[in-house]
Amino acid sequence: MQFLDFGHDPWLVAISLVVALVAGATGLTLTKDLSQIPPARRKLAVAIAAVALGGGIWSMHFIAMLGLRLPILFYYDAAITLVSALIAILMVGLALILLHFTHRTRGVIVAAGSIVGAGILAMHYVGMAGMELCQPVYTPGGVIGSSVLAIGLCIVAFGVAYGRRTNRNIALGTLCFGAAVFAVHFLAMAGTNFIALPEAREFGPLISNEIMAMGVILSSFVIFGAFLWVGATLLIPEEGTAQAAAPAPAAEPTREPTPEPEQPVLRIPCERDGGKVFVPAGEVVFLRADGHYTQVYTSEDRHFCAWPITEATKRLTPLGFVKVHRSYLVNPVKVTRFERSKDKGRCTFGTETLPPVPVSRSHLKEAEEAFV
Structure with missing residues (x-):
C-alpha cells in the first residue's frame, strides 16, 4: 500500500x-x-x-x-x-x-x-x-x-x-x-x-x-x-442604559406637596394556552422554579413565566412574598396551615387543587415568622 x-x-x-x-x-x-x-x-x-x-x-x-x-x-x-x-x-x-x-x-x-x-x-x-x-x-x-x-x-x-x-x-x-x-x-x-x-x-x-x-x-x-x-x-445600548446616560432635568421650583398616586399593582407576565396574560401578584398563591423559568400557581390556574426564580424573588419579596425553599416562593396571605417536622416543614393552602409546598431547613425561621 x-x-x-x-x-x-x-x-x-x-x-x-x-x-x-x-x-x-x-x-x-x-x-x-x-x-x-x-x-x-x-x-x-x-x-x-x-x-x-x-x-x-x-x-x-x-x-x-x-x-x-x-x-x-x-x-x-x-x-x-x-x-x-x-x-x-x-x-x-x-x-x-x-x-x-x-x-x-x-x-x-x-x-x-x-x-x-x-x-x-x-x-x-x-x-x-x-x-x-x-x-x-x-x-x-x-x-x-x-x-x-x-x-x-x-x-x-x-x-x-x-x-x-x-x-x-x-x-x-x-x-x-x-x-x-x-x-x-x-x-x-x-x-x-x-x-x-x-x-x-x-x-x-x-x-x-x-x-x-x-x-x-x-x-x-x-x-x-x-x-x-x-x-x-451588541453595540446598541440598552434602553435603561441610554436613559441613565441622559442628563438629569433641571430641578423645578418648590411646589405645594400633592398626594402621591397609588402605586400600580404588580402584574406578573405569564403565558397560558399560547397567549400572554398578566397575573396580579395578589392572586398568586406560590411560584415554583422550573429550570430557568417559573410556574405561577393561582387558586384556579397554573401559568408559565419567563422570570427565573431569582428575578421573581427580587420583585415579589418587597410585596411580602416569602422564599421557603430554593425553588419555591409563597404568598403568606394564601397559606392556611404550616406544619413543621424536625428540620423541615410544609405549608398548605386549604384546597386539594394545589399541592403542599415544602419548607427547607435553611428557610424554617423566616417561614415560622411569616406563617405562625
Whole structure:
C-alpha cells in the first residue's frame, strides 16, 4: 500500500480558523439571555444558533479540505457531504436544547460539551468518507487523540461560556470552541494517510473542489452575515442604559406637596394556552422554579413565566412574598396551615387543587415568622 504525499495551503488553513471563531462567537452570542424571551422565540434562537455552530464546524472542515494538496484529482460525494453537515447541526442542536430547556447543572454542561465534541468528530470522519478517487486511512493515535481533544475542549468551551453568561465568558468560550474545531481537524489529519483508488464509489452525485468552494463560500457568507448582525445588536445600548446616560432635568421650583398616586399593582407576565396574560401578584398563591423559568400557581390556574426564580424573588419579596425553599416562593396571605417536622416543614393552602409546598431547613425561621 503506497501512501500519497499531501500538504495544506496556509492561507486556507488560516481562513478555516477564522470561520470557526466567527461561527463560535455567533452561536454562543445568539443563545445569550434566552430565559428572558418567550419559548417560541427561544426555540427559534436555538435553531439559528445550531445552524451557526454546526454550519461553522462543517464550513471550517471543508475550507481546510479545499486547502488539502494531493498529487491526484479527487471529488466529493454530494449525499455524504450533506449528511456530514446535518450531523454537525443536529448534534449541536441537541446540546443547545439540553442547555436551554432543562435545568442547567454542571453535568448538563459536560453532557452538552461531550455531544458537540462527538458531533465535530462525526462530522469530520463522515465528511472524509465522502472523498472519491481517494481513500483516507486512519491511525489509532490520530483517532484517539482527536477524540479526546474534541470532547475535552468542547466541555471547556461550554463550561466557560455557560458558567456566567457575560460577554467576556462568551468570548473565551468562542476561543475554546474555535480551537476545538480547528485543532481536532488538523490533529486528525496528522494521523491520516491517503491512497489512490482506481474508480469512484458513487453513493450520490459527485461534486468537484470548485463546486465545493461555492458551497463553502455560501455557508461562510451566511455565518459572517449572522455574525455582523449579532455584533450590531451588541453595540446598541440598552434602553435603561441610554436613559441613565441622559442628563438629569433641571430641578423645578418648590411646589405645594400633592398626594402621591397609588402605586400600580404588580402584574406578573405569564403565558397560558399560547397567549400572554398578566397575573396580579395578589392572586398568586406560590411560584415554583422550573429550570430557568417559573410556574405561577393561582387558586384556579397554573401559568408559565419567563422570570427565573431569582428575578421573581427580587420583585415579589418587597410585596411580602416569602422564599421557603430554593425553588419555591409563597404568598403568606394564601397559606392556611404550616406544619413543621424536625428540620423541615410544609405549608398548605386549604384546597386539594394545589399541592403542599415544602419548607427547607435553611428557610424554617423566616417561614415560622411569616406563617405562625
